[in-house]
Amino acid sequence: MASSVQTSPRIGKGVPPLRAGQGNSFFWRRLHSLSGIIPVGVFLTEHMISNFAATNGPPAYNDTVKFLTSLPALIVLEWVGIFIPILFHAGYGIYIWWRGDNNVTDYPWQGNWLYTLQRYTGIIVFAYILFHTYTMRFTGVHLATHPDQAFKKVHDELLHPWAMAIYVIGVVTASWHFGYGIFLFCAKWGIATGERARKRVRAFGIAVAILFMVLGLSSAYSFVNPKNQVPANSAASVNSSTQSGMTQAPATTDNQ
Amino acid sequence: MANKTVLIKIKRQANPESQPYWEEFELTWRPGMNVISSIMEIAANPVTRDGKKTTPIVYDSNCLEEVCGSCAMLINGRARMACSALIDKLDQPITLEPFSKFPVVRDLSVDRSVLFENLKAVKAWVPVDGTYDLGSGPRMTPDEQEGAYPLSRCISCCCCMEACPQFNESTGFVGAATISQVRLFNTHPTGKVLKQDRLSALMGDGGIQECGYAQNCVEVCPKDIPLTKSISEVGKDVMKKAVVDFFRQ
Ligand code: SF4
Ligand code: SF4
Numbered sequence: 001m002a003s004s005v006q007t008s009p010r011i012g013k014g015v016p017p018l019r020a021g022q023g024n025s026f027f028w029r030r031l032h033s034l035s036g037i038i039p040v041g042v043f044l045t046e047h048m049i050s051n052f053a054a055t056n057g058p059p060a061y062n063d064t065v066k067f068l069t070s071l072p073a074l075i076v077l078e079w080v081g082i083f084i085p086i087l088f089h090a091g092y093g094i095y096i097w098w099r100g101d102n103n104v105t106d107y108p109w110q111g112n113w114l115y116t117l118q119r120y121t122g123i124i125v126f127a128y129i130l131f132h133t134y135t136m137r138f139t140g141v142h143l144a145t146h147p148d149q150a151f152k153k154v155h156d157e158l159l160h161p162w163a164m165a166i167y168v169i170g171v172v173t174a175s176w177h178f179g180y181g182i183f184l185f186c187a188k189w190g191i192a193t194g195e196r197a198r199k200r201v202r203a204f205g206i207a208v209a210i211l212f213m214v215l216g217l218s219s220a221y222s223f224v225n226p227k228n229q230v231p232a233n234s235a236a237s238v239n240s241s242t243q244s245g246m247t248q249a250p251a252t253t254d255n256q
Numbered sequence: 257m258a259n260k261t262v263l264i265k266i267k268r269q270a271n272p273e274s275q276p277y278w279e280e281f282e283l284t285w286r287p288g289m290n291v292i293s294s295i296m297e298i299a300a301n302p303v304t305r306d307g308k309k310t311t312p313i314v315y316d317s318n319c320l321e322e323v324c325g326s327c328a329m330l331i332n333g334r335a336r337m338a339c340s341a342l343i344d345k346l347d348q349p350i351t352l353e354p355f356s357k358f359p360v361v362r363d364l365s366v367d368r369s370v371l372f373e374n375l376k377a378v379k380a381w382v383p384v385d386g387t388y389d390l391g392s393g394p395r396m397t398p399d400e401q402e403g404a405y406p407l408s409r410c411i412s413c414c415c416c417m418e419a420c421p422q423f424n425e426s427t428g429f430v431g432a433a434t435i436s437q438v439r440l441f442n443t444h445p446t447g448k449v450l451k452q453d454r455l456s457a458l459m460g461d462g463g464i465q466e467c468g469y470a471q472n473c474v475e476v477c478p479k480d481i482p483l484t485k486s487i488s489e490v491g492k493d494v495m496k497k498a499v500v501d502f503f504r505q
């Protein structure tokens with residue numbers, strides 16, 4: 001017995017000890033955390049505010065889209081500021097999710113539920129973003145060249161109850177994921193460390209989540225609000241609100 | 257009252273390689289029973305519920321007053337200390353299992369040496385060894401003492417690691433206890449000479465970044481150590497060091 005005391009008595013595998021000073025998972029994991037705030041969170045904030053212009057009617061919305069699509073180096077902004085960061089955040093996020101163990105059944109506590117929820121909302125938001133960019137950015141009327149069709153494009157899509165349901169889910173999950181993500185960011189980076197400070201930041205994050213839900217849902221509603229159903233600057237007839245499904249097809253092919 | 261009994265299901269395993277199996281025991285209820293006293297009673301008369309003779313349960317325990325940290329196990333699925341788990345406060349049948357994330361030695365006894373390895377990796381000590389007398393160390397203010405004392409109560413039970421969703425074989429996460437010990441020794445007036453070493457150790461794979469802030473650790477810790485605060489505080493120090501290193505190295 002005595003002779004074997006010096007060697008580590010570990011039996012079997014188990015969880016390996018800390019690999020002090022090795023690897024670069026610290027960099028990637030913190031970059032993932034940061035990317036959720038900058039630029040993805042910043043973009044979400046901009047997107048929520050811009051879309052809120054829809055509540056002022058089609059012309060206001062189309063003007064906002066016109067302004068955004070007139071930004072210089074749009075394609076670079078899109079890829080570097082939005083698409084690549086989102087793809088990285090989602091991809092690395094799925095990797096994080098896959099490596100964690102869900103244990104809410106044994107430890108059904110609030111923090112643990114929210115940890116779990118952060119993973120599920122993340123995957124739902126990502127699926128939603130794929131759908132959303134496919135329908136809004138990569139298919140249909142190209143808005144960068146036809147910003148005046150923006151309101152109509154969203155309006156036509158949201159008329160489908162399924163699309164509306166997907167939007168509602170997307171807005172709610174994205175708002176929550178970002179709001180709670182603000183708390184996680186501040187807690188992990190040591191911006192709020194004490195018990196009370198962390199509670200305050202969490203309340204702030206939840207307030208942001210609720211605010212974004214309200215912004216997002218009221219924007220979504222304005223696209224189908226009967227008051228707003230006149231597609232501005234479009235060649236379609238005035239009564240298109242009742243036939244939007246029919247006017248959509250020619251408009252789309254015209255502009256391709 | 258005379259016939260009141262306690263039903264206990266125990267997950268047993270003869271050796272590290274063999275398959276686990278369940279055994280049921282029924283004990284006569286007595287006032288003030290706890291999980292350890294029940295296993296002791298089984299050891300005195302190792303007979304299962306259906307009258308089969310068996311071997312006594314292997315388990316770790318020492319102090320019997322929640323200060324040594326050895327008796328941690330899964331009680332009704334949750335990581336906690338067996339010596340302070342009162343039978344009257346548990347739903348029956350009571351299930352006892354060894355920790356699920358540590359290699360089983362036998363029955364309820366597991367190998368928790370990973371925590372010791374982690375503490376070594378972050379140099380969780382005050383370096384005072386030398387060839388001559390260094391004299392007395394700097395004084396700690398009462399404020400510092402009050403901050404450090406709760407952290408010093410860690411009993412290395414590993415409950416915080418077992419309950420952590422991020423502590424597993426694929427992350428190799430270091431766990432909350434070690435991070436909290438880093439905070440303890442980094443705030444110690446003599447211990448802080450190793451602060452930079454400890455922070456860089458925690459940046460390695462399996463380091464502090466793996467924490468997903470599920471906060472199970474702080475809920476489950478039998479010594480009520482403010483683990484999430486430790487994680488945030490050390491997270492801040494590690495982040496600062498990462499930024500400073502980036503510009504200075
Ligand atoms: S906060 Fe959660 S993820 Fe972090 S160490 Fe504690 S239990 Fe694990
Ligand atoms: S921090 Fe708490 S739960 Fe973790 S090992 Fe120490 S005493 Fe146990």
Ligand code: FES
Pocket residue numbers: 316317318319320321322323324325326327328337338339340
């Ligand atoms: S026997 Fe020491 S903590 Fe339970």
